[in-house]
Amino acid sequence: MKETKNILLVGVGGQGTILASKILSAGLLSAGYDVKMSEIHGMSQRGGNVSTQIRFGETVYSPIIGRGEADVIVAFETMEALRWIEYLKPSGKMVINDFEIPSVPIQMGAAEYPKGILEELAAKADVSVFRAGAIAEGLGNSKTMNIVLLGALVKVLNMPEIDWEQAICSNVKQGFEEINIKAFRAGEAQV
Amino acid sequence: MENRHLLTGNEAVARGAYEAGLVFASAYPGTPSTEILETLAAYKDSLYCEWAPNEKVALEAAIGASLAGGRALAAMKHVGVNVAADPLFTAAYTGVNGGLILVSADDPGQHSSQNEQDNRNYATAARLLMLEPADSQEAKDFTKLGLALSERFDMPVMLRMTTRVCHSKSTVTFEERGEISIRPYEKNIAKYVMTPANAKVKRAKLGGAIQAMTEYSNSCDINREEINGTDIGVISAGVAYQYAKEVFGPEASYLKLGMTYPMPMEKIRAFASKVKTLYVVEEMDPYMERQIREAGIDCIGKDVIPEYDELNPDIIRKAVFGEEAPALHSDMKAVVRPPALCAGCPHRGFFYALSKRKNVMVTGDIGCYTLGAAPPLNAIDSVVCMGASISMGHGAAKVFQQSGTDTKVVAVIGDSTFFHSGITSLIDVTYNKGVSVSVIMDNRITGMTGHQQNPGTGLTLMGEPAVEVDIPLLCQAIGLKKENIYIVNPLKLTEVDEALDAALTKEEPCVIITKWPCILKKFTQEDKAAFDLSKKKCEIDQEACKKCKICVKTGCPAIYSGDVISINGDTCTGCGICMQVCPFDAIKEVK
Numbered sequence: 001m002k003e004t005k006n007i008l009l010v011g012v013g014g015q016g017t018i019l020a021s022k023i024l025s026a027g028l029l030s031a032g033y034d035v036k037m038s039e040i041h042g043m044s045q046r047g048g049n050v051s052t053q054i055r056f057g058e059t060v061y062s063p064i065i066g067r068g069e070a071d072v073i074v075a076f077e078t079m080e081a082l083r084w085i086e087y088l089k090p091s092g093k094m095v096i097n098d099f100e101i102p103s104v105p106i107q108m109g110a111a112e113y114p115k116g117i118l119e120e121l122a123a124k125a126d127v128s129v130f131r132a133g134a135i136a137e138g139l140g141n142s143k144t145m146n147i148v149l150l151g152a153l154v155k156v157l158n159m160p161e162i163d164w165e166q167a168i169c170s171n172v173k174q175g176f177e178e179i180n181i182k183a184f185r186a187g188e189a190q191v
Numbered sequence: 192m193e194n195r196h197l198l199t200g201n202e203a204v205a206r207g208a209y210e211a212g213l214v215f216a217s218a219y220p221g222t223p224s225t226e227i228l229e230t231l232a233a234y235k236d237s238l239y240c241e242w243a244p245n246e247k248v249a250l251e252a253a254i255g256a257s258l259a260g261g262r263a264l265a266a267m268k269h270v271g272v273n274v275a276a277d278p279l280f281t282a283a284y285t286g287v288n289g290g291l292i293l294v295s296a297d298d299p300g301q302h303s304s305q306n307e308q309d310n311r312n313y314a315t316a317a318r319l320l321m322l323e324p325a326d327s328q329e330a331k332d333f334t335k336l337g338l339a340l341s342e343r344f345d346m347p348v349m350l351r352m353t354t355r356v357c358h359s360k361s362t363v364t365f366e367e368r369g370e371i372s373i374r375p376y377e378k379n380i381a382k383y384v385m386t387p388a389n390a391k392v393k394r395a396k397l398g399g400a401i402q403a404m405t406e407y408s409n410s411c412d413i414n415r416e417e418i419n420g421t422d423i424g425v426i427s428a429g430v431a432y433q434y435a436k437e438v439f440g441p442e443a444s445y446l447k448l449g450m451t452y453p454m455p456m457e458k459i460r461a462f463a464s465k466v467k468t469l470y471v472v473e474e475m476d477p478y479m480e481r482q483i484r485e486a487g488i489d490c491i492g493k494d495v496i497p498e499y500d501e502l503n504p505d506i507i508r509k510a511v512f513g514e515e516a517p518a519l520h521s522d523m524k525a526v527v528r529p530p531a532l533c534a535g536c537p538h539r540g541f542f543y544a545l546s547k548r549k550n551v552m553v554t555g556d557i558g559c560y561t562l563g564a565a566p567p568l569n570a571i572d573s574v575v576c577m578g579a580s581i582s583m584g585h586g587a588a589k590v591f592q593q594s595g596t597d598t599k600v601v602a603v604i605g606d607s608t609f610f611h612s613g614i615t616s617l618i619d620v621t622y623n624k625g626v627s628v629s630v631i632m633d634n635r636i637t638g639m640t641g642h643q644q645n646p647g648t649g650l651t652l653m654g655e656p657a658v659e660v661d662i663p664l665l666c667q668a669i670g671l672k673k674e675n676i677y678i679v680n681p682l683k684l685t686e687v688d689e690a691l692d693a694a695l696t697k698e699e700p701c702v703i704i705t706k707w708p709c710i711l712k713k714f715t716q717e718d719k720a721a722f723d724l725s726k727k728k729c730e731i732d733q734e735a736c737k738k739c740k741i742c743v744k745t746g747c748p749a750i751y752s753g754d755v756i757s758i759n760g761d762t763c764t765g766c767g768i769c770m771q772v773c774p775f776d777a778i779k780e781v782k
Contacts, residue, residue: 012528025197025360026197029195029197029362034361034362035197035360035361035362036326036359036360036361037197037359037360037361038355038358038359038360039358039359040302040354040358047528047529047530047531047533047748048528048529048530049528060361061433061434061436061437062430062433062434062436062437062503062504063326063355063359063360063361063430063433064355064359064503064504066503066504066505066508066516067505067515067516067518068515068516068517068518068519069516079525079526079528080525082521082523082524082525083525085519085520085521086518086519086520087518088518088519090517090518090519102751103526103527103528103529104528104529104531104746104748105526105527105529106526107743107748107750107751107752108566108567108743108746108752109740109743109752109753110566111526112526113526114523114524114525114526116523117523120521120523121521124519124520124521125519
């Protein structure tokens with residue numbers, strides 16, 4: 001693969017974007033790709049928005065993705081999908097978790113959570129929307145929502161040659177391998 | 192393949208230091224540099240590392256370790272180098288014994304900083320050999336090289352990182368730890384005692400050192416040419432080089448600089464002569480461009496590329512070629528998601544009580560509690576730098592006294608920031624008969640940077656038990672009267688109000704210590720014994736709720752104000768602040 005692929009995971013602090021990106025990059029690395037990954041730390045733990053950028057290919061230079069350059073965006077939260085839409089390649093794919101987390105101005109009643117985001121984005125881009133939170137809860141562990149979303153992302157990337165189960169097992173806590181693999185497969189089935 | 196590891200730049204610096212036989216490291220936590228020492232602590236069987244109370248202390252300790260013959264490192268964020276600048280400039284005179292490296296982690300774009308200074312200017316001002324890695328492999332390699340060069344040129348080396356190099360992950364190959372023995376120590380007054388007479392001699396010798404380093408800079412392979420086409424040549428360093436490669440592509444030629452002080456001007460001149468148009472691509476100041484122009488070489492740089500904020504390929508492409516990638520656009524706007532004090536944060540209760548006070552100027556400081564300035568609390572008037580709350584508050588109170596207004600001053604500072612540089616400020620207050628109220632918000636940890644130990648927590652970086660600074664006793668020792676020190680639970684609003692009432696009416700220095708652990712902290716046995724940290728939740732009785740929204744004004748992210756006011760049971764920790772402010776008794780604690 002000559003061309004570098006760009007993936008963007010966006011969400012809210014605490015949603016598990018970092019673990020998902022860790023598993024993704026472990027899988028890509030095992031397949032021999034050059035991988036770069038960029039996160040902004042700092043105040044995210046305090047309820048701010050978070051983004052993880054992953055680029056892979058033969059040789060990757062910049063660790064960050066520009067506007068209109070992401071091949072796939074996975075939005076762990078609905079409003080974050082709207083915030084990052086400009087980063088999607090017009091021919092790219094957006095996977096959206098139908099899951100709303102109001103920000104502080106919304107909670108205080110100073111702003112309203114935008115209505116109709118999913119319809120707006122579906123009219124502009126190739127999107128897949130599902131409720132990863134409900135799926136994870138149905139599997140018995142709501143914390144695996146991030147892995148459900150990772151499953152959907154991997155399906156979109158279409159890289160069956162990579163041993164994703166191995167990548168999951170070496171990055172999740174011992175004893176949680178099986179539930180995370182289930183979550184991953186459930187996510188794959190969504191797109 | 193198995194030896195390839197995906198590391199952040201910070202993790203790679205730690206790995207490089209370990210491989211280079213480092214024996215001593217000291218730092219004060221600061222984004223984006225913090226993880227360097229956290230990663231080094233994993234190698235504690237082979238080396239010693241510590242959190243220092245501030246960056247000046249960290250660098251001085253590293254200088255001492257170097258003089259004693261060990262390879263040493265000090266790491267800090269860009270503004271930390273300001274604190275450490277005093278020893279830094281003179282360490283360039285004394286030189287080293289064991290290799291000494293200072294890691295400066297700059298923050299272009301101010302992701303988590305109060306300013307955006309370009310610390311490459313320190314290298315020129317202090318005349319320090321400077322290396323700038325562009326990815327994690329270079330971060331590891333340059334750390335090792337830097338320690339060796341420090342010994343070769345008898346000079347401290349500055350490893351200049353930026354947020355994207357610190358926090359981006361890329362692949363790194365590991366090597367074994369080298370067999371580097373600690374050098375013998377020899378007393379050498381002329382070299383290490385910087386009295387004016389000795390320092391003048393050392394100052395005169397700096398020129399020779401710079402010349403030797405310049406020769407190295409012109410010949411080393413980390414300053415390398417990549418010759419392709421002759422139309423465009425690009426000189427770049429650090430992460431900006433990666434961006435330039437994306438923008439200018441394989442047709443352009445590059446001079447990629449890994450060592451940027453002293454600049455390799457001969458190499459630059461030779462490169463410039465090979466290309467028609469020369470670009471200098473760098474983040475922040477025209478640091479390289481200025482020197483290149485001074486050498487009489489024409490180039491395009493900051494006349495098109497922005498000289499503040501973080502760069503990225505988009506910005507450079509637009510600046511140089513006027514091109515933008517086609518992008519999707521929506522007229523709908525996402526609501527901002529500003530950071531906020533966490534649900535259950537012990538600072539909230541204190542700031543809520545403080546925000547109700549009229550005629551009070553609140554000087555703030557650097558840490559999580561800076562968020563007390565955010566709406567709806569709006570409880571802070573100023574934030575400048577580490578430790579400034581108490582000293583700025585002192586100065587302000589002296590002026591309010593003279594202007595005859597009855598405005599009172601409250602300074603707020605966290606425990607770790609107090610140890611960093613608040614103690615000397617508080618001595619200023621007691622020594623000079625100040626009248627401001629200083630509040631030490633002791634949440635038992637260094638919160639904002641992700642929970643590092645500090646001199647008040649009872650543990651070291653390497654996980655060993657340590658003595659705890661006794662804050663009330665320290666305050667007494669520097670001149671506060673015992674009856675003017677109030678220790679309160681910030682989650683009890685009555686306690687906070689009583690302490691504020693008392694302190695604000697006294698015409699002498701007062702300290703309020705709010706003591707409660709950060710809700711995100713991994714609690715120690717001591718924490719569990721000293722504080723009631725049992726799991727609780729609060730709930731709103733919808734029949735009793737009159738929707739007055741007073742609870743919403745605490746700014747708690749667990750409280751949701753929609754058609755009804757409700758509390759998110761997943762994030763609520765039962766701190767009880769909302770319960771105390773509710774005038775209708777509609778909020779109850781539930782198990």
